[in-house]
Amino acid sequence: MKPISVIVFVAVLIAGCASTNNDYVWVANKNRNWDADKLECIERAKAIGTSITQIFETCMRGKGHKHIPREEYERSKTTAKTSNAATSSNTKKDAVTLYEEVSKYVVTVENDKDNNNLQGSGVLFRHGYDNKKSKDFEWLITNAHVINNANRILIKKNGRRYPAVLRYVDHDLDLALLNLYDFKIPDLSIKDGDSTKIGEKVYAIGSPFGLDNSMTEGIISAKRILKGIKLIQATAPISSGNSGGGLFDESGNLVGITTFKRLGGENLNFSVDAFYVKELIETLKASEISRIFLDTYVNSDQNIKKLESDEFTKWLSTQSLSNGKKVYEYILDKYEENAPNFKNGGMKIFEKQIWNIFEYFLDQ
Numbered sequence: 001m002k003p004i005s006v007i008v009f010v011a012v013l014i015a016g017c018a019s020t021n022n023d024y025v026w027v028a029n030k031n032r033n034w035d036a037d038k039l040e041c042i043e044r045a046k047a048i049g050t051s052i053t054q055i056f057e058t059c060m061r062g063k064g065h066k067h068i069p070r071e072e073y074e075r076s077k078t079t080a081k082t083s084n085a086a087t088s089s090n091t092k093k094d095a096v097t098l099y100e101e102v103s104k105y106v107v108t109v110e111n112d113k114d115n116n117n118l119q120g121s122g123v124l125f126r127h128g129y130d131n132k133k134s135k136d137f138e139w140l141i142t143n144a145h146v147i148n149n150a151n152r153i154l155i156k157k158n159g160r161r162y163p164a165v166l167r168y169v170d171h172d173l174d175l176a177l178l179n180l181y182d183f184k185i186p187d188l189s190i191k192d193g194d195s196t197k198i199g200e201k202v203y204a205i206g207s208p209f210g211l212d213n214s215m216t217e218g219i220i221s222a223k224r225i226l227k228g229i230k231l232i233q234a235t236a237p238i239s240s241g242n243s244g245g246g247l248f249d250e251s252g253n254l255v256g257i258t259t260f261k262r263l264g265g266e267n268l269n270f271s272v273d274a275f276y277v278k279e280l281i282e283t284l285k286a287s288e289i290s291r292i293f294l295d296t297y298v299n300s301d302q303n304i305k306k307l308e309s310d311e312f313t314k315w316l317s318t319q320s321l322s323n324g325k326k327v328y329e330y331i332l333d334k335y336e337e338n339a340p341n342f343k344n345g346g347m348k349i350f351e352k353q354i355w356n357i358f359e360y361f362l363d364q
Contacts, residue, residue: 124188219234
């Protein structure tokens with residue numbers, strides 16, 4: 001979303017914000033990570049234990065977020081919708097324009113393994129959530145096999161190298177999430193592969209054999225499911241080093257992560273559906289929220305290790321409730337449902353709900 005001329009913040013209505021005045025809404029500072037700030041301020045208010053609403057609001061304002069009249073917010077939404085109409089992610093672009101717009105999201109990933117520098121690709125995107133640090137950061141998605149057993153992971157972009165922090169690996173999906181700090185990029189549109197059609201033109205961007213930001217084009221030739229994982233088969237050629245790169249549609253949406261090709265065939269190239277990128281980041285968010293609010297319940301070293309394990313995060317994304325909803329979705333829904341009433345007992349209700357979830361995990 002582009003800045004509004006009158007208001008220099010991006011207006012976003014967040015249901016999870018506590019407010020006693022329905023005539024006002026929170027407006028996020030576009031230069032900060034809203035979710036990270038919100039959770040940090042909730043933690044601070046929770047630790048103090050009194051005047052929770054006042055402490056939370058003071059903390060958020062100190063980070064540049066604003067509480068504005070709802071009428072002003074509604075005007076800003078109308079203005080933003082008009083100003084962004086021409087930049088819809090559904091607008092098809094020619095190859096030159098698309099490359100100029102999306103190549104900045106694709107980087108070379110260097111795996112420093114036993115003094116051997118192995119290379120792959122990765123895609124940067126913003127999400128705005130991090131419990132460990134409040135300063136600006138980006139997410140990076142790549143293939144798990146690209147960073148496997150790395151002693152150190154570096155991201156190469158425009159001739160410079162940046163250290164990356166591994167946050168989560170899912171070997172079943174062959175995907176890994178990392179963070180880069182103090183590295184700023186615009187928002188990237190991520191689109192489920194299910195919304196694409198066979199025959200659509202797509203572009204693969206990556207670093208084959210270390211050749212940064214190389215682009216090829218082709219079409220979606222099929223949709224596949226391999227071991228329960230949704231894949232996009234495309235004719236856009238990929239080579240060694242493309243693993244972890246981006247597969248983009250004609251509008252510049254990320255629709256897949258280029259992962260492997262079938263040897264011995266022509267143009268048999270496969271990407272993991274970008275749906276899993278969105279699911280992984282939401283799952284990680286749910287696991288981090290659980291760790292924040294269960295600190296008073298989990299009192300054994302063994303259970304603390306389980307709470308902080310990748311096994312718990314994986315379980316959140318694979319376990320479903322009786323209504324078919326994934327556990328991570330339940331946690332995020334309950335968080336948004338109870339957050340407005342944290343000062344009136346909502347926090348205790350939410351803590352109990354996720355403690356019940358964690359107990360169920362321990363019993364598996």
